[in-house]
Amino acid sequence: MLSRSLHRLLAMLAFLLAAAASAAEVETEHLKVELVTERQALVAGSANWVGLRLEHEPHWHTYWANAGDSGLPTRLEWILPPGWSAAPVDWPAPERLRVGELFNFGYSGTTVLPVAITLPAGAADAATAQLRLQASWLVCREECVPGKASLELTLPIAAAGAEPALTSAAPALRAALAQRPVSTDWDAALSENGDMIEVQLRGSSLPDTAGLDAFALQPQILSNAPPRLVREGSVLKLSATRSDYFTTVPAALELVLVQRHEGAVRAWRTSAAWPGSAAAGTGGHAQIVTVSGTVSGAGIALLFALLGGLALNLMPCVFPVLSLKALGLVESAHSPQRARRDGFAYLAGAVTGFVVLAAVLLALRAAGQGLGWGFQLQSPLLVALLAYLMVAMGLSLSGVFVIGARLAGVGQPLAAGAGPRAAFFTGLLACVVASPCTAPFMGPALGYALTQPAGMALAVFATLGIGLALPIAVLGLVPALARWLPRPGAWMNTFKQILAWPLYVTAVWLVWVLMRQAGADAAALTLLGILALVAALLVFGSHQLRPVPAWPQQLAFGLLLLLALAPLPTVSSLSAAPVATDNGLWQAWTPQRLAELRRNGEPVFVNMTAAWCITCLANERVALSSENFAARLRSSGIHYLKGDWTRQDASISTYLASFERSGVPLYVVYPRGSGAPEVLPQLLTPGLVDAALARAASTPTFPATRSSP
């Protein structure tokens, strides 16, 4: 009150005196404000720099155009003679002000908010004119005080083209002008990755990162914590988390870069167009969450099944089988009739495979077995047989033996030969081998399927088979496409030799899975069996070329084959020594342990995994094995429980089913206290895991059980 009367008095005095540039100055709590001009008179017919000078008490600040987590931008409202116009505030480079855990953007010390005021050409008709400004602001240290002032300044008007003398405030105003961000012609490419927003800047005279900071001019786009700025050659990369209050996608993100280095302040501005504008943003973000959550609705489940099947074609476990098929196509491609027949047979094989597997699974579940998708690979016997199959097919491709009709009834020669029967069995084989590679969006679709009536469940699995077979089947069914394939020739032998190797690699992987399931002894026995199989096939291959079969070779082949199969009964009865159940970081999951921790309101991270689940292994490598992850668990007191579904475990199947899942991976975070658990997506990133763990840890606990001091 007192200050306002004082200001009025001063303003009146200034008006009466009408001297050169007398300034209206007001001292409020923690802030002195003053209306200043660059020159002692305003020039008609041009833009004139004026400004609001802010002199903050030490430790106090006011705000930029985007105030950050709290606060308010300083607001200026001009009352001007008719015909005059005032531009918006030309904000100088802001500072990043940290208040506890929050970040604000603004100014401290002394600065000027510059404004360009344009006078009409006829303004010089009057000798003097009055500038009037209503300014309002919020000045804060930790606590805040709102302030406002009416400032007035009467100035002489100079004729157009004149250059009146500078005022004493001119250096401060010019210093502020020098700190305005300069516009750039940088190329700014914005991309989104989950909750991260990245902008790549390219162009001439990009600053280095010493003392560099970046600010979004618009609120509610980026989180207000400092972004990460990295210089990579000619590219300056900015990455920041999305604002918690991000609601609408802007046309472009307006960025201001500020460099405070060796006492100098430089600033730049650039604009990054938002890709896909309205389509992107929170809508798309929310969709990602839905996709990795549960899927409802038959149509969506079928669509995911189809997409999942298509994606399986790219999986490492399916690739060798597909390469076999591709080879078959090359051989039959130039007979459209045969190609079409084989295409259909392959499709039928894949669909049959999935439907039969699903029917077996449903029947077993109906009989009360707690099984889920991937159960095929939970049997060490089947894994060992698959390893044999891979080795045998590989040897055939390597030219060790030629496939004849003599071993009819065993899957391998059927699949590796030619003709519709082989195509059908290739489809079947693709389905068997593909099952562990549950692609990210297949999990929800299969979980949904298994909770549906049998007819619907089978439809989902059949669609999965169609998706898996589609790319190759289309090649066979559309002669125009098949014509693009190269003609058969001598190159095919080389091609076959090369294709053998993915099969050997798959065999190695299967033996490793077996080792995790049934232990080192089982793996060694299986490897011995594989050696016997190799010997058997070598013998078989060498006598194949003779015109008359010799009985000693036939006997040797038979004995070696028996020897190869001999370890299998033992393998299926072995089991791996339990892996350490407590290595300091995690403990083995049991329903009892989880229930006990939850009773005490402890935060828990549950990871359901299996050795044959490639998605699980990729996640462990990428997101669950870093030092940061371990540190987060330790510092937040989060318990890490790991459930291993490599072998059948009914309690894990039940747990998976409670989240409408029928397969791994499954990641669940239980918050401190009694809150509901959060299911994480099937594809993890370190940031995502860390954020989820932070959320879980920060949820309040009861005072009596507070864990941190």
Place this chain on the structure above:
Amino acid sequence: MKLMSALLAAALSLTAAPLLAKVEIGQPAPAFRLSDSNGKTRTLDEFKGKTVVLEWTNAECPFVRKHYESGNMQAQQKEATKAGVVWLSINSGARGKQGDIDGEAANELIRDNGSAQTAYLLDPEGETGRAYGASVTPHMYIIDGEGVLRYRGGIDSILSADQADIPKATQYVRQALAELAGGKPVSVPVSQPYGCSIKYAAKS
């Protein structure tokens, strides 16, 4: 391909993690257990089945004063509680910071300004505030009867400390409560919160 995008995300997430938690609309709201101004222990669970409004407050903050001195906040509290909604004012300021009050002072404050919240909760450790990611006063949240978060953000649409702006602003909390009562989805579930920063206790 999967691995590549995961690695990319891994590289990106090396930036500083947010210090305050984030609560998502449509997700269960974090549970809490706090003493009210009368020393009684209050939990979110006890209000199951009722819509709950959380209002972060600090009586000395100019933005809070804007809505109390104009009577806007008390009017909305009365409307809400009359309609069976639970209104909890929460003070997450640390001991000794501006706006820090004990239960007795809070009760005096409630008497003086005629506020009509269901309870005034004291959170000097700031754990509840942090769990909700409350950054300013006033910062508003609405939780439905099932404990699911339906609104988070400012009390209204005009970011200012000026009482004159209140009639011009859209009152987001009032609007969301009306929509929830009518069984409709909340049309503005997230808005920019504005106000004074919450003076949290340094993290132990």
